[in-house]
Amino acid sequence: xxxxxxxxxxxxxxxxxxxxxxxxxxxxxxxxxxxxxxxxxxxxxxxxxxxxxxxxxxxxxxxxxxxxxxxxxxxxxxxxxxxxxxxxxxxxxxxxxxxxxxxxxxxxxxxxxxxxxxxxxxxxxxxxxxxxxxxxxxxxxxxxxxxxxxxxxxxxxxxxxxxxxxxxxxxxxxxxxxxxxxxxxxxxxxxxxxxxxxxxxxxxxxxxxxxxxxxxxxxxxxxxxxxxxxxxxxxxxxxxxxxxxxxxxxxxxxxxxxxxxxxxxxxxxxxxxxxxxxxxxxxxxxxxxxxxxxxxxxxxxxxxxxxxxxxxxxxxxxxxxxxxxxxxxxxxxxxxxxxxxxxxxxxxxxxxxxxxxxxxxxxxxxxxxxxxxxxxxxxxxxxxxxxxxxxxxxxxxxxxxxxxxxxxxxxxxxxxxxxxxxxxxxxxxxxxxxxxxxxxxxxxxxxxxxxxxxxxxxxxxxxxxxxxxxxxxxxxxxxxxxxxxxxxxxxxxxxxxxxxxxxxxxxxxxxxxxxxxxxxxxxxxxxxxxxxxxxxxxxxxxxxxxxxxxxxxxxxxxxxxxxxxxxxx
RNA sequence: UACCCGGUGGUGUAAUCGGUAACACAGAGGUUUUUGGUACCUCUAUUCCAGGUUCGAGUCCUGGCCGGGUAGCCA
Numbered sequence: 001x002x003x004x005x006x007x008x009x010x011x012x013x014x015x016x017x018x019x020x021x022x023x024x025x026x027x028x029x030x031x032x033x034x035x036x037x038x039x040x041x042x043x044x045x046x047x048x049x050x051x052x053x054x055x056x057x058x059x060x061x062x063x064x065x066x067x068x069x070x071x072x073x074x075x076x077x078x079x080x081x082x083x084x085x086x087x088x089x090x091x092x093x094x095x096x097x098x099x100x101x102x103x104x105x106x107x108x109x110x111x112x113x114x115x116x117x118x119x120x121x122x123x124x125x126x127x128x129x130x131x132x133x134x135x136x137x138x139x140x141x142x143x144x145x146x147x148x149x150x151x152x153x154x155x156x157x158x159x160x161x162x163x164x165x166x167x168x169x170x171x172x173x174x175x176x177x178x179x180x181x182x183x184x185x186x187x188x189x190x191x192x193x194x195x196x197x198x199x200x201x202x203x204x205x206x207x208x209x210x211x212x213x214x215x216x217x218x219x220x221x222x223x224x225x226x227x228x229x230x231x232x233x234x235x236x237x238x239x240x241x242x243x244x245x246x247x248x249x250x251x252x253x254x255x256x257x258x259x260x261x262x263x264x265x266x267x268x269x270x271x272x273x274x275x276x277x278x279x280x281x282x283x284x285x286x287x288x289x290x291x292x293x294x295x296x297x298x299x300x301x302x303x304x305x306x307x308x309x310x311x312x313x314x315x316x317x318x319x320x321x322x323x324x325x326x327x328x329x330x331x332x333x334x335x336x337x338x339x340x341x342x343x344x345x346x347x348x349x350x351x352x353x354x355x356x357x358x359x360x361x362x363x364x365x366x367x368x369x370x371x372x373x374x375x376x377x378x379x380x381x382x383x384x385x386x387x388x389x390x391x392x393x394x395x396x397x398x399x400x401x402x403x404x405x406x407x408x409x410x411x412x413x414x415x416x417x418x419x420x421x422x423x424x425x426x427x428x429x430x431x432x433x434x435x436x437x438x439x440x441x442x443x444x445x446x447x448x449x450x451x452x453x454x455x456x457x458x459x460x461x462x463x464x465x466x467x468x469x470x471x472x473x474x475x476x477x478x479x480x481x482x483x484x485x486x487x488x489x490x491x492x493x494x495x496x497x498x499x500x501x502x503x504x505x506x507x508x509x510x511x512x513x514x515x516x517x518x519x520x521x522x523x524x525x526x527x528x529x530x531x532x533x534x535x536x537x538x539x540x541x542x543x544x545x546x547x548x549x550x551x552x553x554x555x556x557x558x559x560x561x562x563x564x565x566x567x568x569x
Numbered sequence: 570u571a572c573c574c575g576g577u578g579g580u581g582u583a584a585u586c587g588g589u590a591a592c593a594c595a596g597a598g599g600u601u602u603u604u605g606g607u608a609c610c611u612c613u614a615u616u617c618c619a620g621g622u623u624c625g626a627g628u629c630c631u632g633g634c635c636g637g638g639u640a641g642c643c644a
Contacts, residue, residue, distance in 0.1 A: 014582085014583055014584085014585080014592095015585080016582090016583095020585090040644095041644095042643085042644050044643090044644080074644065076643095076644080077643065077644075079643090080643075080644090133642090134641080134642050137641095137642070138640075138641085138642095141640060142640075143571085143640055144570090144571055144572080144639070144640055145570065145571045145572095145640095146571080146640095147571095148640090175642090176642060178642095179642055188572090189571060189572045189573090190571095190572060190573075190639080191571095191572085191639065191640050192639075192640095194640090197641085197642050199642085200642035201642080202642080216642095218641090218642075218643085218644090219643070219644045220644095223644085239574070239575090239637080239638065240637095240638055240639075240644095241644090242573060242574060242638070242639090243572080243573055243574090243638070243639050244639090245573095246573095264574085266575090266637090271580085319581075319582080319593070319594085320581060320582075321581075321582055321583090322582095323575090323581090323582080324574070324575060325574085325575045325576065325636085325637075326575085326636075326637055326638095327580085327581065327582090328580080328581090329580075329581055329594095330579090330580045330581070330594065330595065332580085332594065332595060333580075333581065333593080333594050333595085335594095336593085336594060336595090337594095339606090339607095343606075343607060344607095348604080374603095377604085377606090377607075378607070407605095409605080410605090418603060419603095420603060420604070421603075451603090452603045453603075460603090461605095462605080463602095463603045463604065463605095464604095465604075529604085529606085531604050531606080532604045532605080532606070533604090534606095555604075555605090555606045555607095556605090556606065556607090557605070557606085558605045558606090559605045560605090561605090562605085
């Protein structure tokens with residue numbers, strides 16, 4: 001019976017609608033059991049958490065069904081694309097934990113084949129060279145509710161089209177003077193089918209093909225061909241391409257070549273976040289953030305620098321699943337996945353962010369004791385370390401209140417608490433400066449409580465983290481909050497835009513923080529938990545002389561919740 | 570007001586094809602605890618509307634309503 005239960009909980013996972021299609025296709029042998037997906041970014045920007053959804057979908061399906069997933073750059077617009085983006089995208093995909101073999105693929109590698117197929121379409125009378133300007137093309141296209149009208153160049157002879165097209169390629173014409181269009185139906189209710197442009201003239205250097213070409217294929221023409229050439233089985237893309245599918249199908253069928261199946265899904269939206277490339281660019285350009293990898297950015301570079309783990313992002317992508325309707329995922333769900341992973345994997349250390357000096361009046365002046373501390377209670381294999389303890393220490397300012405409310409059970413005058421892995425201490429005296437600020441606590445420790453337990457069995461209600469003054473490392477700590485104050489930053493009133501909802505307190509920099517000495521040799525992107533404070537990550541700005549940490553996420557904080565509730569009531 | 574797509578708790582999904590609406594997050598309460606963390610337990614709350622088919626509808630049909638996408642020589 002136990003075994004049956006185990007089998008049930010480990011039973012088959014529910015399939016989302018795309019995996020359902022793939023599973024059905026495998027069963028019916030539609031693609032001879034093959035599964036080949038692809039992730040096709042344009043190298044014109046940095047990847048973000050929304051791309052991670054697509055990456056995990058495509059690579060995940062390939063892995064689960066014993067197939068493959070191609071990383072293919074959709075680089076058909078030389079004006080926007082750069083090698084730097086290619087490199088960063090490759091890095092991000094690998095960082096997320098996906099493998100795509102030695103070879104990355106590029107749409108631009110297929111330019112010659114695409115050209116040949118364009119010629120084929122001309123010969124079949126299904127494409128023509130058009131001399132209309134961009135503006136005229138727009139007018140001829142009609143509107144959403146009105147049909148378009150035929151271009152005066154629509155009925156050129158095959159010979160003339162062939163001649164003109166080869167001269168377009170040869171560079172005889174200026175940018176924008178001519179296009180190659182598919183000859184479909186200018187009255188089609190789907191605007192994408194109203195003689196769409198296949199090639200435009202662009203005398204621009206391409207990041208890979210250099211000056212080899214001065215005509216470049218449009219996405220609608222190129223994308224299906226790329227899929228076809230690679231033998232993709234399931235071409236998974238976002239919802240806005242749904243209206244393009246008939247054209248995708250039309251091209252492939254007109255050419256009579258291998259025809260993958262396109263499937264669309266809804267892109268990711270996250271609360272308190274913007275996701276469009278344009279808006280993210282604005283944040284960078286207008287210096288609302290420090291760059292593309294600012295730890296507040298939803299870019300993979302930003303999340304990485306913030307301290308997010310690839311595992312957390314992958315489990316998030318799995319849990320949100322995939323569907324065909326727009327939805328907005330609660331940021332708290334991403335943080336949940338993050339904490340779930342970090343709790344399991346992060347070594348614990350003690351760090352005091354806002355130090356309050358504590359002097360143990362009955363502790364020998366020059367004594368140092370090395371206390372054994374557990375590195376990770378969730379992982380016994382992580383072992384232990386020793387932390388120095390001495391007469392002068394720091395605790396968190398928030399861990400002391402001169403006049404504590406009922407639910408506060410940390411340190412207060414006359415009250416006893418435990419210093420983690422060390423001793424019970426009692427507060428005897430509060431020292432203030434001329435302005436009445438608390439600057440120091442005089443306390444006594446109980447030598448009998450070494451390690452943290454009282455032989456007489458008495459209990460304390462709180463355990464505090466601490467750092468010994470003489471051995472402390474100084475550090476800068478950057479605390480982050482949501483970049484926006486509104487769940488949906490894009491829902492704006494008249495005359496405003498999303499930057500009006502920027503959170504002015506999204507970054508708080510703390511200096512003079514005290515860290516236990518075990519972190520002396522920490523390296524950029526190392527992750528750890530500062531006990532009771534949250535998950536942190538060493539920033540790339542960190543040096544041996546100046547340590548810098550980013551707060552990845554707070555721990556769940558029921559005390560903060562109580563405070564918030566009492567403040568609001 | 571053209572065409573396409575879609576509506577399941579507060580949020581994200583599931584219900585294996587017509588058979589007891591479930592899981593997670595969030596929220597509330599509690600147990601354990603040398604992290605007010607973790608773990609564990611309890612609770613709150615759901616099929617857009619109206620008809621129809623059926624013993625039985627979240628699922629099928631019809632009609633509404635609501636939401637999203639589309640008029641780049643961008644992808």
